[in-house]
Amino acid sequence: MSLRLWSERGARAGALLVAACGLLALGICLNGHGQLLSLGLPAVPPMRPGSALGFLLAGLCVAAMGRPPFRGLQVQHAALPLLAVSLASLACVFAQPPSQYAALLSPPLLSLSFALVAGAALYFDPRTGRGLACAAVAAVVGTAASGVVAVAYAAWWLQSGERLLLVTQSPQSAVLQMVLALATGGLCLAATAPGSCRRHAAPLAVAGVTTAGLVAAWALILGNESAGIARDVEQRTDSVAQTLLEHMHRSLDPADLILRQVADRIRRQGIDRFGQSRQEWEELAVSAASLQQISALVILDAQGRVMSYSARFPPALPGSFAFRDYFLAHRRGDITFLGPLIDTAWGQRAFTYSRRVSDRDGNFAGVVVAMLELDYFRSFYRSLNLGPGGAVTLFRSDARVLLREPMPAELAGASARGGELLGRRLGAGDGGAFVGVSPLDREQRFVGYRVSKAHPLVVTASVSAVPLARAFERELFLSALLLTLAIAVLAKATAQQLRALQRDAEQQAQLEASRTFTRAILDSVAATVAIVDREGRIVDANKAWARFTLAHGAEPEARNGLEVLRRAGTADRDGVTAVLWGIQAVMRKDLPWSKHNYECTGADGSHWYKVRVTPLEGADGCVVISQEDVTDLKHAEMTLRQAQAELRDSQRHYRALIDGSLQGILVARMGEDVEVLFANDVAARMYGYGTAAALLREPRLASFLPEDARQEMRQHWEWMCRGDVDAMHLRVAALRRDGTPFWMEMMGRRIAWQGEAALQITVMDVTERQRLEAELKRQARVDSLTSLLTRRHFNQLAEQEIRHGRHALATLMVDIDHFKRINDGFGHQAGDLVLTRVAEALKGVLRGSDLVGRFGGEEFVALLVGADEREGLRAAVRLRKALRRLVVPHKGQEIRVTASVGISVWRPGEENLEPALGRADEALYAAKAAGRDRARVHGRGAETGGADAQAQRVAPVAEDAAPVGEERARVSSG
Numbered sequence: 001m002s003l004r005l006w007s008e009r010g011a012r013a014g015a016l017l018v019a020a021c022g023l024l025a026l027g028i029c030l031n032g033h034g035q036l037l038s039l040g041l042p043a044v045p046p047m048r049p050g051s052a053l054g055f056l057l058a059g060l061c062v063a064a065m066g067r068p069p070f071r072g073l074q075v076q077h078a079a080l081p082l083l084a085v086s087l088a089s090l091a092c093v094f095a096q097p098p099s100q101y102a103a104l105l106s107p108p109l110l111s112l113s114f115a116l117v118a119g120a121a122l123y124f125d126p127r128t129g130r131g132l133a134c135a136a137v138a139a140v141v142g143t144a145a146s147g148v149v150a151v152a153y154a155a156w157w158l159q160s161g162e163r164l165l166l167v168t169q170s171p172q173s174a175v176l177q178m179v180l181a182l183a184t185g186g187l188c189l190a191a192t193a194p195g196s197c198r199r200h201a202a203p204l205a206v207a208g209v210t211t212a213g214l215v216a217a218w219a220l221i222l223g224n225e226s227a228g229i230a231r232d233v234e235q236r237t238d239s240v241a242q243t244l245l246e247h248m249h250r251s252l253d254p255a256d257l258i259l260r261q262v263a264d265r266i267r268r269q270g271i272d273r274f275g276q277s278r279q280e281w282e283e284l285a286v287s288a289a290s291l292q293q294i295s296a297l298v299i300l301d302a303q304g305r306v307m308s309y310s311a312r313f314p315p316a317l318p319g320s321f322a323f324r325d326y327f328l329a330h331r332r333g334d335i336t337f338l339g340p341l342i343d344t345a346w347g348q349r350a351f352t353y354s355r356r357v358s359d360r361d362g363n364f365a366g367v368v369v370a371m372l373e374l375d376y377f378r379s380f381y382r383s384l385n386l387g388p389g390g391a392v393t394l395f396r397s398d399a400r401v402l403l404r405e406p407m408p409a410e411l412a413g414a415s416a417r418g419g420e421l422l423g424r425r426l427g428a429g430d431g432g433a434f435v436g437v438s439p440l441d442r443e444q445r446f447v448g449y450r451v452s453k454a455h456p457l458v459v460t461a462s463v464s465a466v467p468l469a470r471a472f473e474r475e476l477f478l479s480a481l482l483l484t485l486a487i488a489v490l491a492k493a494t495a496q497q498l499r500a501l502q503r504d505a506e507q508q509a510q511l512e513a514s515r516t517f518t519r520a521i522l523d524s525v526a527a528t529v530a531i532v533d534r535e536g537r538i539v540d541a542n543k544a545w546a547r548f549t550l551a552h553g554a555e556p557e558a559r560n561g562l563e564v565l566r567r568a569g570t571a572d573r574d575g576v577t578a579v580l581w582g583i584q585a586v587m588r589k590d591l592p593w594s595k596h597n598y599e600c601t602g603a604d605g606s607h608w609y610k611v612r613v614t615p616l617e618g619a620d621g622c623v624v625i626s627q628e629d630v631t632d633l634k635h636a637e638m639t640l641r642q643a644q645a646e647l648r649d650s651q652r653h654y655r656a657l658i659d660g661s662l663q664g665i666l667v668a669r670m671g672e673d674v675e676v677l678f679a680n681d682v683a684a685r686m687y688g689y690g691t692a693a694a695l696l697r698e699p700r701l702a703s704f705l706p707e708d709a710r711q712e713m714r715q716h717w718e719w720m721c722r723g724d725v726d727a728m729h730l731r732v733a734a735l736r737r738d739g740t741p742f743w744m745e746m747m748g749r750r751i752a753w754q755g756e757a758a759l760q761i762t763v764m765d766v767t768e769r770q771r772l773e774a775e776l777k778r779q780a781r782v783d784s785l786t787s788l789l790t791r792r793h794f795n796q797l798a799e800q801e802i803r804h805g806r807h808a809l810a811t812l813m814v815d816i817d818h819f820k821r822i823n824d825g826f827g828h829q830a831g832d833l834v835l836t837r838v839a840e841a842l843k844g845v846l847r848g849s850d851l852v853g854r855f856g857g858e859e860f861v862a863l864l865v866g867a868d869e870r871e872g873l874r875a876a877v878r879l880r881k882a883l884r885r886l887v888v889p890h891k892g893q894e895i896r897v898t899a900s901v902g903i904s905v906w907r908p909g910e911e912n913l914e915p916a917l918g919r920a921d922e923a924l925y926a927a928k929a930a931g932r933d934r935a936r937v938h939g940r941g942a943e944t945g946g947a948d949a950q951a952q953r954v955a956p957v958a959e960d961a962a963p964v965g966e967e968r969a970r971v972s973s974g
Contacts, residue, residue: 011186012063018180019059025052025172044153047170050089050105054114055176057082061121062183065135066191083118086111094474107169108477109149112484113142113177117184126191133491135188141484142181144215148222148476149174164230164435164446164465166472199505200498207494211487218483222476229472230446233463234433237448240384240461241431244392245450247380248459251293252353255370256336258287258297259355262368266299266357271366275299275307275315285310288370295350295373299357300327301366330356330367338455339369340400350374351402374403381405389464393440397456401440408440438462527628534587534621536562548627551602561625571606572599579611586613586623597630607631664763667753670717674710677753686744686765688737705734713748717759720750728759731766743770783854785832786839791861794853798863798913801851802906809906810872811913812862813920814842814879817898817932819858830890834897837888845878861917869905869937876901876935900927901935 029049060078089105090112106114116138123131149169156165197204262284266274274280288297288310298315299308304322309315321327326339339352354369381392382405394403431450438445445462452458522529522542530541538545538561549558552568562580569576575598582594594613599606609627616622664683669675676696684695705713709732716728728748733741748761781793789797801809816822816838823831835858842852842860851863864872879901888895902924906916919938927936 005190007186008190011183011190014179014183014186015059015062017059018176018183019056019063021176022052022055022057022059026056028052045168045170047173048104048106050085051107051110051170051173054082054085054089054106054110055173055180057085058114058117058180061117062180062187065121065124065184065187066126079118079121082114082121086115086118090115090477107167107173108473109145109167109480110169110173110177112477112480113138113145113181116141116484117180120184124187124191126187129191132188132191133488133495135184135191137484137488137491139181139185139188140211140215140487141480142177142184144218144483145480146174146177146181148219150178151219152226164226164233164468165444166226166229166465166469167476168469168473196498200501203494203497203501207490210490214483214486214490218479221479225475226472229468233446233468234448236386237446237461237463238431238433239448240386240392241448241450241459243384244381244394244459244461245452245457247377248394248452248457249454251372251377252338252455254291255294255353255372256355258291258294259336259353259368259370262287262297262299263355263357266365266368267359270359271299271301271307271357275301278313281308281310281313284308293373293376294370295348296371298369298371299366300369302331302364307366324352326352326354326369327367330354331364336455338396338402338457340396341402344371377403378405378407384461386461386463388467389443389445391438391445391462391464393460393462395458395460397451397458402457404440435465527626529627530561530625531616531622532561532583532625533619536560539622552600565611565625568600568602569598571601575599582611583613583623583625586615587621589615608634666761666763667751668759668761669753669756670714670759674705674713677758683763686763687734688740705732709733713746713759716748717750720759721757728761731770742767786835786854788839788843788860789851789853791853791855794851794855794861794863795913797851801863801865802910802912805908807866808868809913809916810864810867810869810875811904811906811916811920812864812872812876812879813902813917813924814838814860814862815900815924815928816858817900817928822895822897826890826893826895830888830895833890834888834895837886838883838897838899841882841886842879845875845882861920863913869903869940872903872905873935873937876903880933880935898933900924900932902927902938903935904938 025047026049029047029052057078061082064078086106090108092105094108105111116134120131120135120138124135125131149167150171152165152167153171153174156163265280269277269280284297284299288294297308297310298306298317300321301307304320304324304327306315306317306321309317324339324342326337329337333356335356337352337354339354341349341351343349348371350371350373352369353372354367356364357366357368359365377394381403384390384392386392392405393401395401430453431448433446433448435444435446437443438447444465446465446468447460447462449458449460523544525542526544528542528545528548530545531539533539538559541561548568549555549564552564554564554567558564562583565576565579569579575596579594579596579598582591582596585591586594592615595611597608597610599608601607607629608631610630612626612628614624614626616624664686665678665680666676666683667678669677679692679695681692684690684692687695689695709730712730712732713728716725716730719725720728726749728746730746730748732744732746734744735741743766745764745766746761748759751758751760753760781790782788783790798809801807816834819831819834822834835854838858839852839854839860842862846852846862846864849865851865853861855861862875864875867875879899883897883899886897888897902920902922904916904919904923906913910916923936923938927934930936
């Protein structure tokens, strides 16, 4: 199997695999399980429903590219929806503001690839090469785009925590895009003509190297752009993190100073005295109000009770706060403690900075707590510009979050545990930057962090990769669009160059073939051809000229054509002189051309040549001398003269034979009209003309033959012209001159008449024969005595009714009672008269659709169409009434007639009428056995005898009547 066939099959199989994966992914997305398509990797986006639909349509497009329609389904049925989906995705992604449906549609780079595949599928035709460049562009751009995405993911996985993932396309989409691009490229390779790559290796290599350079430059620019974005983000986050840490120190240092002063006063005075002193409370309130970052100062004793509260005197805060983290830490011995985010007893959210209070002996005496104001820190954090998706976070070294801006809905109890910062980074240094997934919002972020040496505190400044990736995706798409345009221009230029090379090669091949063909023609023709210049030197000549030169005593290498002609024409000096004069006149341009005949004698006898001299276009003074041997033509001319004389004699003989024929002879030209060219007197008299000359004055057969007869003649003429038949034999109806019809039998054959094809027709008048045949046919169908149907024709018509099978059929067998007595008593002539009158009565009582026939002797049969037994019985009653009224006079006497009738019906499933006729015959014999002049239905008895009862009504069928077969048996035995 050839490489091209393997390439095509592999490409279509890969495209169908992409379509199947797209269908599976689309089903998963529509069932609400799209998270399964994220492959379980952090920050890896799942395949979007728009991407899955695009892969389904694109796979079908590529699989059907270049294939004929299958059951009316064409590639456009998938390409047009794919193009619509691609354009809709691009419109939603680049809409301002971004559409809410952008997250469901395919990414821009993938949409561009889909649009290129749809365009290639619409125009791709491997037979003509149309759309091949578009398909190649789709393959190259798809490969480059998927390669960039694959490299981005590979670099991200290999350098986890060091690189930003700035693509929104999923890795599985990149793999399917790569397979789709390779399938498109495989179809392009399969559509390339065999040997084209080898013949056009140079321009294809240049195009390939240029394309690779464009793709490499594009990838390099994208890499630099991605690195530039990462550097810019790193600088911003590092600067903001340093600022955050400095701000935190500047905020906690003054607070620590106030806490230390308060703790010293308590140690000197004692906590009970300090809490009861209003003067100390006022100083505490002033200290709290002096710092914006402190919302309140609280003093707790050794049991966790509130001894003083800067916002109220007395504090009026019941209960114990010994369960707080800061209280427990100070009781364990910690001097200072930065507490987690808490909900205070007075309904505010804050985090604390506290200091241990000791008595004069150094024992634990309580805690002084500074409630830090969240709005103070948030207002400062908002002033920091990190760009879209930026966030700052303040959390303890045990991963408990103190503050985040923007503030999430559930910050209390939030933890940074599980993130890369606490897992790998805190022990590596006091600060740095990394890329990771935030444990707070599960987004990929670029994070700059600083660790406080004075406090268990970590600050971070992070930027989400989502807005960065969105901006980078737009730049990626625009650059890919420029790359596509550049590759399209390159493909167009390469295609034009290849077409130009192909045209040059074809023209060169045609030129070589034309030269070879011309030389082959010149060498194959019998005419001698030579090209001579002004001096008569031979410029070129064919092989026939060399043979002519050798045959007339000159050397084959003779280079002067005029000398060759002089040597050949020694037997005809005048003729060869005229030839040479004509050649010189054409050379001088006195004549446009010259033509002469001359005779020359060679070793094989005398020959006549016709010489034609024409100027050679574009060669001044050169002429083409062409000689044709016309010896056979000369002999043919003499033979023709002799043949023409013999033809005139044969025509006179032919005319004499035709005029003496006993049959009509016509010769006609077969065209749109059948035109009579010749006729003898017999044919003229047959048509009602006195002579043939009178008939030929009306030469159109339209007046002799009806149109259907002329059509039949034309059909037979076409068959004879094609060689399907040799002769024509027809019997047609014709018209005489006075319009009376007659039947004519025609026999014709094709002849040559005065140089053209014509039809010679022999005609005979068969009117009497036609009449006799018609009479014989009528006698075969109609009884000559009664004018009823014969038995054979009756059966034929009955079989037609049975084949139709649309009606019920009733059969009546009628037999004249005691008919032998009529023949014996009155004679056979009287018997024939009775048969005739009974037949008339039978036809009178039946309908026009019924069939009635004579089966022989005095027996008749009738077939009632659409009748059952009861209707057949009624018809029998009507017949008996008619016969009772019938009186046949004969020689002064009156003959009265009765008849017996047997009735039966045809049963469905019976192939013919014979079974029904047999049953009717049995019923007829039963009627005769019962006393004659009555009717019987087969299988039942019918009281139809007796004039009075029958005249009143139709006798009903007796329910207890014995079957016909049994009654007939009784009659026979009795």
